[in-house]
Amino acid sequence: xxxxxxxxxxxxxxxxxxxxxxxxxxxxxxxxxxxxxxxxxxxxxxxxxxxxxxxxxxxxxxxxxxxxxxxxxxxxxxxxxxxxxxxxxxxxxxxxxxxxxxxxxxxxxxxxxxxxxxxxxxxxxxxxxxxxxxxxxxxxxxxxxxxxxxxxxxxxxxxxxxxxxxxxxxxxxxxxxxxxxxxxxxxxxxxxxxxxxxxxxxxxxxxxxxxxxxxxxxxxxxxxxxxxxxxxxxxxxxxxxxxxxxxxxxxxxxxxxxxxxxxx
Ligand code: SF4
Numbered sequence: 001x002x003x004x005x006x007x008x009x010x011x012x013x014x015x016x017x018x019x020x021x022x023x024x025x026x027x028x029x030x031x032x033x034x035x036x037x038x039x040x041x042x043x044x045x046x047x048x049x050x051x052x053x054x055x056x057x058x059x060x061x062x063x064x065x066x067x068x069x070x071x072x073x074x075x076x077x078x079x080x081x082x083x084x085x086x087x088x089x090x091x092x093x094x095x096x097x098x099x100x101x102x103x104x105x106x107x108x109x110x111x112x113x114x115x116x117x118x119x120x121x122x123x124x125x126x127x128x129x130x131x132x133x134x135x136x137x138x139x140x141x142x143x144x145x146x147x148x149x150x151x152x153x154x155x156x157x158x159x160x161x162x163x164x165x166x167x168x169x170x171x172x173x174x175x176x177x178x179x180x181x182x183x184x185x186x187x188x189x190x191x192x193x194x195x196x197x198x199x200x201x202x203x204x205x206x207x208x209x210x211x212x213x214x215x216x217x218x219x220x221x222x223x224x225x226x227x228x229x230x231x232x233x234x235x236x237x238x239x240x241x242x243x244x245x246x247x248x249x250x251x252x253x254x255x256x257x258x259x260x261x262x263x264x
């Protein structure tokens with residue numbers, strides 16, 4: 001059976017193999033994550049509708065189109081969240097639509113991509129989701145909307161892995177190269193873009209090779225203590241920072257040997 005890899009999995013492994021082991025090999029639940037997820041989901045859905053259902057006969061939609069889409073997607077939200085979402089989309093419209101000569105039709109919105117890679121005789125499925133995929137003159141641009149109030153700081157190494165993984169998967173699916181990843185911060189109207197280079201591909205292939213060796217041979221999952229330990233949901237189980245780490249919960253997945261099938 002192939003081993004599925006997402007950008008989040010790869011980033012967790014890169015951050016700390018021990019945390020990866022807890023989360024993905026033993027399936028230990030992390031700390032509960034409380035957030036205004038419902039508002040973020042509605043915003044993502046409204047933006048998908050704005051781009052997907054616009055007729056593109058006029059160069060740009062009027063603001064009423066944004067309001068119409070928000071009205072359809074702002075369900076199951078509190079009045080405060082509806083008003084907050086409306087303000088966020090108004091800012092988005094002013095920052096990214098109204099000042100442009102035309103709103104370009106994307107390749108796809110809210111899509112899934114899959115690719116594959118064989119390393120150390122292990123078959124990896126590279127899987128990911130994206131918010132929007134646009135055509136550039138010479139390739140593709142992936143758009144990632146950020147809707148949280150306190151977005152995590154950008155860690156360049158982790159972004160590089162995300163770019164590399166999407167590069168590999170998109171190349172196989174669209175036969176076109178990913179040229180840029182852009183993060184759009186919905187609450188501030190800020191935009192940060194990263195150009196793709198050949199190093200992104202090399203880096204992701206190297207980290208996947210290292211992970212393949214872990215899965216295939218080492219299975220040591222060494223802890224990598226650092227600043228990330230302050231935010232680690234598994235700190236209480238971790239021998240690197242606890243003199244007497246707690247045992248894993250009883251419902252953790254049993255330790256298993258390699259259950260991956262060799263590709264022949
Ligand atoms: S506490 Fe630190 S070293 Fe331990 S698993 Fe978490 S990130 Fe890794």
